[in-house]
Amino acid sequence: MSFMDFTDLRYEKRTLGGKILPVVVCPRFNPRSQPMRVFDAVKGLLQGMRLTLGYLLSPSKIVTQQYPENRATLKFPERYRAILKFKYDENGLHKCTGCKNCEVACPNASIKVITRDSVITEDHELDRYIWRLDSCMFCNACVQACPFDAIEMGHAFENAVYDRRLLIYGLNPIAGPAASALENEEDPEVRRRMSDPRTILGGPIPLNGAGLPNLKPVAAAPFVDPLPIAVTDPLPPEDGEGEEVS
Amino acid sequence: MDSEELLDIVERIESGATKREKSDRPAVHVPVDRLLSAMRRLRNYQWLSFDMLVTHTAIDWPDDNRFELVYLLYSTVHGHLLERPQ
Amino acid sequence: MTVTIRTLNELLQPSHLPAHPLATQEYFVNMGPQHPISHGSLRLVLRLDGETVKEVIPVPGFVHRGVEKMCESLTPRQIVPYTDRLDYLSAFMNNWAITRVVETAAGIESNERIETIRTLMSELQRIQSHALWWGVTGMDLGAFTAFLYGFREREVISEIFEETVGARLTMNYIQPGGVMYDIHPNFVKRVKDVMAYMKPIIDEYDTLLSGNVILQERCRNIGILSPEKAIALGCTGPVLRASGVPYDLRKMENYGVYNKVDFNVVVGAVGDCWDRYYVRMQEMRESIRIVEQLIDSIPEGPTMTLRYNLPIEMPEGTYYSQVETARGVFGAFLVAEGKSEKPYPLHFRSPNYNNLWSVTALAPGWRVADIIAILSSLDLVIPDIDR
Numbered sequence: 001m002s003f004m005d006f007t008d009l010r011y012e013k014r015t016l017g018g019k020i021l022p023v024v025v026c027p028r029f030n031p032r033s034q035p036m037r038v039f040d041a042v043k044g045l046l047q048g049m050r051l052t053l054g055y056l057l058s059p060s061k062i063v064t065q066q067y068p069e070n071r072a073t074l075k076f077p078e079r080y081r082a083i084l085k086f087k088y089d090e091n092g093l094h095k096c097t098g099c100k101n102c103e104v105a106c107p108n109a110s111i112k113v114i115t116r117d118s119v120i121t122e123d124h125e126l127d128r129y130i131w132r133l134d135s136c137m138f139c140n141a142c143v144q145a146c147p148f149d150a151i152e153m154g155h156a157f158e159n160a161v162y163d164r165r166l167l168i169y170g171l172n173p174i175a176g177p178a179a180s181a182l183e184n185e186e187d188p189e190v191r192r193r194m195s196d197p198r199t200i201l202g203g204p205i206p207l208n209g210a211g212l213p214n215l216k217p218v219a220a221a222p223f224v225d226p227l228p229i230a231v232t233d234p235l236p237p238e239d240g241e242g243e244e245v246s
Numbered sequence: 247m248d249s250e251e252l253l254d255i256v257e258r259i260e261s262g263a264t265k266r267e268k269s270d271r272p273a274v275h276v277p278v279d280r281l282l283s284a285m286r287r288l289r290n291y292q293w294l295s296f297d298m299l300v301t302h303t304a305i306d307w308p309d310d311n312r313f314e315l316v317y318l319l320y321s322t323v324h325g326h327l328l329e330r331p332q
Numbered sequence: 333m334t335v336t337i338r339t340l341n342e343l344l345q346p347s348h349l350p351a352h353p354l355a356t357q358e359y360f361v362n363m364g365p366q367h368p369i370s371h372g373s374l375r376l377v378l379r380l381d382g383e384t385v386k387e388v389i390p391v392p393g394f395v396h397r398g399v400e401k402m403c404e405s406l407t408p409r410q411i412v413p414y415t416d417r418l419d420y421l422s423a424f425m426n427n428w429a430i431t432r433v434v435e436t437a438a439g440i441e442s443n444e445r446i447e448t449i450r451t452l453m454s455e456l457q458r459i460q461s462h463a464l465w466w467g468v469t470g471m472d473l474g475a476f477t478a479f480l481y482g483f484r485e486r487e488v489i490s491e492i493f494e495e496t497v498g499a500r501l502t503m504n505y506i507q508p509g510g511v512m513y514d515i516h517p518n519f520v521k522r523v524k525d526v527m528a529y530m531k532p533i534i535d536e537y538d539t540l541l542s543g544n545v546i547l548q549e550r551c552r553n554i555g556i557l558s559p560e561k562a563i564a565l566g567c568t569g570p571v572l573r574a575s576g577v578p579y580d581l582r583k584m585e586n587y588g589v590y591n592k593v594d595f596n597v598v599v600g601a602v603g604d605c606w607d608r609y610y611v612r613m614q615e616m617r618e619s620i621r622i623v624e625q626l627i628d629s630i631p632e633g634p635t636m637t638l639r640y641n642l643p644i645e646m647p648e649g650t651y652y653s654q655v656e657t658a659r660g661v662f663g664a665f666l667v668a669e670g671k672s673e674k675p676y677p678l679h680f681r682s683p684n685y686n687n688l689w690s691v692t693a694l695a696p697g698w699r700v701a702d703i704i705a706i707l708s709s710l711d712l713v714i715p716d717i718d719r
Contacts, residue, residue: 017321101641144640
């Protein structure tokens with residue numbers, strides 16, 4: 001130890017607010033009772049330097065991560081919250097029924113769920129699931145609110161882009177009923193007609209990042225090719241149509 | 247000292263004070279013109295000695311066209327917390 | 333009753349002209365809003381006479397986001413993530429304050445397991461916050477090495493949070509009715525490892541910085557805050573305890589499982605910068621003691637007692653709850669109208685706001701360089717001041 005003893009703690013009892021509290025009083029250096037000598041002061045400085053020198057000489061203790069060189073080996077905890085994404089079953093179908101619980105639970109309106117009536121069964125189903133990364137604060141409320149376990153927080157954290165319109169995602173690659181509802185339909189031809197493809201960035205304003213030239217989102221929901229639904233129709237023109245979402 | 251006794255003492259030393267209902271802590275109402283004198287008494291009366299102002303805020307009631315100032319007082323001597331809306 | 337309100341413009345008039353043509357005139361210097369030691373956008377106007385500080389006028393409000401007003405249109409569950417953004421180094425404790433007030437208002441029962449997890453997380457975050465503060469103080473006072481050491485230990489605890497909570501800063505973990513997730517299977521083992529690792533590290537901190545004569549000379553007997561003044565200004569947390577008042581809500585208010593653990597309230601002897609420095613160092617050791625007592629005996633039980641999508645009904649009335657964060661008393665004052673689950677209004681009592689104004693009492697008479705030590709020892713987090 002240097003010129004003062006840090007273990008010199010005083011334990012006592014003090015009364016405050018009608019309670020008797022165990023108290024420990026901090027140590028302090030008193031220059032009147034114990035004059036500081038130059039030697040002590042220099043010794044205190046040298047001890048600190050010896051500590052840093054010790055770390056310099058033993059690199060195994062150094063904890064620095066070489067990001068971004070270590071991208072390939074970066075490991076994230078399972079619960080890490082960085083980006084909202086859909087969960088898919090083994091056929092690549094989503095579980096979202098369009099109940100809008102997440103939209104209601106979201107504290108700053110980052111989620112907009114657009115639903116439609118199915119052309120075949122006239123049931124309530126998902127059309128577009130729009131998520132605004134730019135206003136999301138990753139509080140996990142939507143995931144907690146989802147009664148169908150349809151969404152989760154993913155680990156892709158490098159989300160910087162050059163245009164903020166690229167931060168507005170359509171999360172669902174397919175508009176249509178949830179996997180549970182689709183399984184009830186036997187005829188594959190009807191099943192195909194029940195679902196439409198949706199792109200990640202195309203859609204009504206402000207979801208029009210698809211129109212930007214030469215710009216691509218860094219982190220986007222992976223497009224899972226829905227195997228049982230053979231999509232052959234060309235994409236419908238989407239830019240600028242539909243209701244305005246904000 | 248429980249909250250009932252505390253409110254009794256406050257009512258005795260400050261004539262304008264009335265108990266405030268629907269509060270999870272002991273709370274009294276004081277008319278605005280007696281605010282300063284009431285605060286002095288709450289601080290100086292030795293059985294109360296509210297020496298710390300924890301926080302103060304206001305509640306706006308636009309329907310009644312009035313607002314309440316809320317003072318939260320704490321006594322480091324006795325350890326009780328008092329809300330004083332007025 | 334009259335109240336005199338002086339605008340900033342009036343405050344910034346020089347109080348006198350020099351008595352002699354050769355005497356120095358008072359002048360003003362803006363410290364901030366962008367200043368390396370203010371850790372955010374805080375403007376301090378210093379009225380100086382030469383190098384001596386005559387008066388400090390804090391001008392907060394650069395990070396004002398109107399959180400309290402926003403909360404009037406949010407449900408209790410939606411308010412919780414906003415409290416993360418006030419004092420971001422005490423996110424768990426801020427979550428806990430609003431959770432406590434909502435649970436009191438709605439009469440939600442909690443269980444032992446939930447309370448133990450909340451206490452453990454809060455204490456871990458207190459260690460983390462103080463470790464970061466220690467590093468930043470070192471940097472403010474010229475020892476850049478300390479900054480890196482402080483961040484190293486912060487990272488170790490952050491990894492525990494990352495695993496259980498899924499976030500490093502904005503937790504949203506303690507929610508009305510429980511906690512977001514149950515603790516991770518690795519949690520107990522990791523916490524034990526980290527606590528065993530932290531104990532010698534704090535002694536290492538003492539060797540590296542506390543035993544440094546430069547820090548000692550810049551802190552000892554600088555900026556003495558008397559206990560009476562500290563109470564009158566409403567200071568809480570380490571700032572008040574350093575003045576010798578053992579006011580710690582963990583002891584004074586019965587919340588969490590603090591009544592089951594044995595720990596001491598750390599107080600200072602004089603109330604100078606050194607006491608404020610060492611109170612936090614010792615508090616880290618006390619927090620380690622609390623964590624070690626709790627980590628082996630986390631009771632069984634559910635970690636969420638409410639269904640998420642059900643609204644939380646709060647009967648009409650006013651409610652106030654407070655917790656001890658790493659910087660002092662964080663309280664939430666909630667008025668429920670009984671009509672909807674949204675509060676009207678909600679007020680946050682933030683510890684940093686009151687601690688900030690102690691600088692007006694502390695600074696006069698000291699030199700400009702001492703202001704750095706004083707501000708650093710107050711450990712201000714600016715978004716919490718401005719809300």
